[in-house]
Amino acid sequence: MSNQTDSREEDIDEMGPVFSKFLFQLSFATTATTIVSGAMAERCNFRAYCLFSLCNTIVYCVPAGWIWGSHGFLHKLGAIDIGGSGAVHLVGGSSAFVAAWMLGPRLGRYDHGREPLPMGSPTNALLGLFMLWWGWLAFSSGSVFGVSGHKWKFSARAAVTTINASFGGGVVGLIYSYIRKKGKFDILDLISAVLGSLVSVTGGCAIYRPWEAIVIGAIGGGLACFGIPFFDWLHIDDPVGATSVHGLSAFWGVLAIGLFADGETLLNLTNGRSGLFKGGDAYLLGVQALAAVSFSLWAGFITFLLLWIINKFIPIRMEAHEELLGADLVEHGIRRSGVGVSRALSALGSHPNFDIEAGSAIGTNPGHEMALEKFLKDKGSLRNGNLNHEPISHITNTSIAWAK
Incomplete structure (x- = not known):
């Protein structure tokens, strides 16, 4: 009887952490999959995509285990990814690149130049940006998993760095758009820049100083803006710019941890290591580079394999x-x-x-x-x-x- 009581108490003690982590990981897995949907839009067979999105769970779960699981080789090496710049966004962005390449461009997309197609609804696009913007605060702040002890301090810090990064990215997006459009502003440039900045700051959101977040976000936003026309130049048709926003900006975000990370000891988020610009050696930067490359290669290869197999049964491209x-x-x-x-x-x-x-x-x-x-x-x-x-x-x- 005593053993049963002890077992129940143990289950209750573990209930909160287990359920909260399950919900968090479920949301992250969904995000990594929905990122790919934008790159496949307007010419992907819906049935094929449904099957792919089901199978795509493995594309996220394995690298998530590498970085966050106690068994993961990146975790053991000391790699850091607090909010998912690598395990979520870089994985999704790499999958998006391969999916867009395999599907090929939309009909007539590059027959007469590479200019972006007109937006269907700028208002809806901005509404989506705001929804993601505010949701990002919850994810970044919640990535420390609690408010007890010193956690609330880092949760608050993550919220500030998230907002500051978006400011840096937004300013870069406005400048980029003003120059590109010769005195006018393109709402798509602003959306891409803000999202790219949020992606880039996520991995180290709780271990950056506020001014550093602005710099990191500005670089991430710039990569998102310049990456979209670059991939169009390669004739990789990505309707929403997922490859640039979630791929290039995330790659930078993973590397930025190796440069700007504060070596804090209260929660041991960095395993005692500091970034290269904070007096640390090159080890952390090297580990972060290994993580970025590992995420990209895994996601790209498995996505190719999944779509290749699915295409044998259900054509991935619409008629x-x-x-x-x-x-x-x-x-x-x-x-x-x-x-x-x-x-x-x-x-x-x-x-x-x-x-x-x-x-x-x-x-x-x-x-x-x-x-x-x-x-x-x-x-x-x-x-x-x-x-x-x-x-x-x-x-x-x-x-x-x-x-x-």
């Missing part, structure tokens, strides 16, 4: 006619203005897998418009209002070989 009609309508049956289907409907006519009567929207995607013009020019005229079930992937020179 060309489905992409032109729009995933909102084809995959989800959403019928509203702005879906982007009316031009596609008039050009494509009927299709055996699509109810043409369901569409009544106005299209605005320039890449799709060019693809449809090319299709109409090559085809000459439709035969009795249908495509005779012929494939239409020839309407653009964009390669979608991974979907075949």
Whole structure:
């Protein structure tokens, strides 16, 4: 009887830490997966993505064990990642890069230049930024797992560095946009810069000084802004810039710990080590570099393997006619203005897998418009209002070989 009582008391004592860590890790695993969804948007087969998101859990869980589990080799080496710059964002950003590369660009995306496509809703994009911004405070502050003892001090510090970093990134985004747009401001540059700054400060949020967070955030925001056109130059079509925001900025964020970390002893968050700029040696920076490379290689390779296997059963790329009609309508049956289907409907006519009567929207995607013009020019005229079930992937020179 006594043993049972002791066991129950032990379970109650462990209940809080176990449940809180489970919820935290569940949220982190979800985040690492949803990061990839943005890079696959507008041309990924929804069923294939659902299967990928289920399997993608392994992409996050293994490196999370490396850095946070007592058994992990990075943990034993003394690597630091308090809020997930590496285990969450770098893993997600690396997966996003591979997924975008395997899917290929959206139809007509780079046929006439690399300028960003017009935003569907700047208001919704800003709303999403604010939701992430405030949510980031909870994640960064909560990454010390408590407020007892000295924890509340580091939790408060994490909140301040998070806000300061976003200030640094936001300023860089405004300057970058002002120069790039010749005196005007692009809301996408500001969003990318602020998110990049938040990503970069997350890993060391509780061990930076406030002014250091501004510097780290400014560099992270700059990498996010410059990375987006760089990947477009490589013809890696990432609609939301996940590779830059969550990849490049996170890589910097993991390295920044090796430069700016305060060697505190109250919670032993740094295992007694300091960053290179704080009087420490190069060991911590070397370990952080190893962690960044390990996260990137693991996430990239496993993502490639998962998508390659899934593609054998469910094509990861949508059919060309489905992409032109729009995933909102084809995959989800959403019928509203702005879906982007009316031009596609008039050009494509009927299709055996699509109810043409369901569409009544106005299209605005320039890449799709060019693809449809090319299709109409090559085809000459439709035969009795249908495509005779012929494939239409020839309407653009964009390669979608991974979907075949």
